[in-house]
Amino acid sequence: MRELRALLARDIGLMWQKRSDAAQPMLFALMVCVMFPLAMGSEPARLAQSASAVIWVAHLLAGMLVLDNLYRSDFEDGSLEQLLLAPVPLPMVIASKVAVHWLTTALPLLVLTPLLAQLLFLPMNLLPVLMLSLLIGSLLMSLIGAVVAALTLGIRRSGLLLALMALPMYVPVLVFGAGSVWSAGQGLPWLGAIYLMCAGLVFLIVLAPWAAASALRLALS
Amino acid sequence: MSAAIAALIQADALCFSRNAERIFGPLDFQLEAGEALMVKGDNGSGKTTLLRVLAGLLPPESGEIRLGGKPFSRDTFVQLAAYLGHRHGHKAELTVLQNLRFTASLHGAVSESHLETLIGECGLAGFEDTPAGKLSAGQNKRLSLARLQARPSALWLMDEPYANLDLTGIDWVNRLVQHHIAAGGGALISTHGAYAAPAVPVRVLEISRSAAHA
Numbered sequence: 001m002r003e004l005r006a007l008l009a010r011d012i013g014l015m016w017q018k019r020s021d022a023a024q025p026m027l028f029a030l031m032v033c034v035m036f037p038l039a040m041g042s043e044p045a046r047l048a049q050s051a052s053a054v055i056w057v058a059h060l061l062a063g064m065l066v067l068d069n070l071y072r073s074d075f076e077d078g079s080l081e082q083l084l085l086a087p088v089p090l091p092m093v094i095a096s097k098v099a100v101h102w103l104t105t106a107l108p109l110l111v112l113t114p115l116l117a118q119l120l121f122l123p124m125n126l127l128p129v130l131m132l133s134l135l136i137g138s139l140l141m142s143l144i145g146a147v148v149a150a151l152t153l154g155i156r157r158s159g160l161l162l163a164l165m166a167l168p169m170y171v172p173v174l175v176f177g178a179g180s181v182w183s184a185g186q187g188l189p190w191l192g193a194i195y196l197m198c199a200g201l202v203f204l205i206v207l208a209p210w211a212a213a214s215a216l217r218l219a220l221s
Numbered sequence: 222m223s224a225a226i227a228a229l230i231q232a233d234a235l236c237f238s239r240n241a242e243r244i245f246g247p248l249d250f251q252l253e254a255g256e257a258l259m260v261k262g263d264n265g266s267g268k269t270t271l272l273r274v275l276a277g278l279l280p281p282e283s284g285e286i287r288l289g290g291k292p293f294s295r296d297t298f299v300q301l302a303a304y305l306g307h308r309h310g311h312k313a314e315l316t317v318l319q320n321l322r323f324t325a326s327l328h329g330a331v332s333e334s335h336l337e338t339l340i341g342e343c344g345l346a347g348f349e350d351t352p353a354g355k356l357s358a359g360q361n362k363r364l365s366l367a368r369l370q371a372r373p374s375a376l377w378l379m380d381e382p383y384a385n386l387d388l389t390g391i392d393w394v395n396r397l398v399q400h401h402i403a404a405g406g407g408a409l410i411s412t413h414g415a416y417a418a419p420a421v422p423v424r425v426l427e428i429s430r431s432a433a434h435a
Contacts, residue, residue: 006326010315017314078308081278086327087299221279 025062051120091209150215227290235284313354328372
């Protein structure tokens with residue numbers, strides 16, 4: 001336990017030192033939500049219709065932007081080798097890295113979301129549904145991303161491959177996440193999609209760290 | 222087996238190939254507590270690969286590694302050995318002291334006074350609060366060697382520990398190894414052979430591409 005605390009503290013400290021990097025997804029999502037009305041026209045009713053979809057896509061792409069940072073610096077300076085040989089199980093190391101990654105990139109974005117919703121005239125009654133779907137969705141995307149980033153770690157410039165591999169796996173998350181907000185907007189029951197996402201989350205919390213661990217061992221060999 | 226004490230590390234017919242090309246092997250050697258094994262070879266002869274295989278970072282093609290008499294596993298390796306790679310393994314953004322403290326806490330108890338002593342011994346006194354990224358290559362090597370000592374392990378796998386060090390640094394590494402071996406440890410050191418060996422019982426393993434002579 002103490003080892004994991006040390007690892008968490010180290011990663012949070014590192015993120016704090018590179019906080020301009022961590023702010024990148026926030027800035028990206030903000031830019032998308034500012035540019036969108038410029039392209040679409042600023043009629044509130046039309047914007048309100050597409051607001052949740054735009055915010056969801058902005059979240060998804062902003063998350064992709066920083067996915068490669070998850071292991072890259074540890075891989076390049078040899079820290080990952082040392083973590084592999086540390087008396088902490090590798091899946092736990094990965095779980096802690098994903099937790100820090102989510103806390104420092106997805107959580108700030110979630111905090112920003114009410115502002116984005118205001119920018120795009122999202123009806124206020126949909127905001128809680130949007131926030132809930134994004135909360136679960138961002139956790140799902142972080143866990144999926146951890147596996148994909150581990151798989152592509154051995155390749156030097158893996159940005160394109162990473163996107164190609166991650167996007168198809170993000171699609172169901174997007175469909176159910178944005179779909180739940182859409183259903184709520186139509187006055188339909190929306191909890192079903194959320195429940196399905198929760199089921200996926202349970203599944204991935206159990207499996208993703210192990211899958212990423214074997215992928216990392218491969219990447220390092 | 223009649224040997225009273227099992228060898229710290231023992232390799233039997235160890236081979237490694239990459240893309241169907243034999244990198245080294247078959248290698249047979251053993252290293253007992255109280256001695257050092259120098260792995261000598263030219264650049265590209267497979268020294269780093271051998272150390273990575275011994276650390277379990279690469280799966281051997283064939284052959285067997287035994288650690289302290291037991292078959293190789295990650296857990297026995299973690300308990301017994303420490304690996305110093307050719308990359309430093311510490312974060313450029315963190316200070317010398319933070320890096321050392323992290324290694325120590327990852328492997329057990331942290332004693333601040335011990336860390337201070339280590340920093341003094343490795344010649345980085347006064348640099349405690351300097352980010353490792355601001356240190357020179359040699360100073361980074363010193364820090365990674367200090368990290369090696371921040372945790373107790375019987376077997377040191379050291380990949381080119383002399384690289385980037387000045388003459389006093391090389392002398393210091395030799396004294397470190399000497400001290401470690403006097404305390405009952407063992408060290409497996411890869412080097413291209415241009416440096417003075419530590420004054421300890423030394424075995425030499427010469428490797429060259431696809432052929433090795435112990």
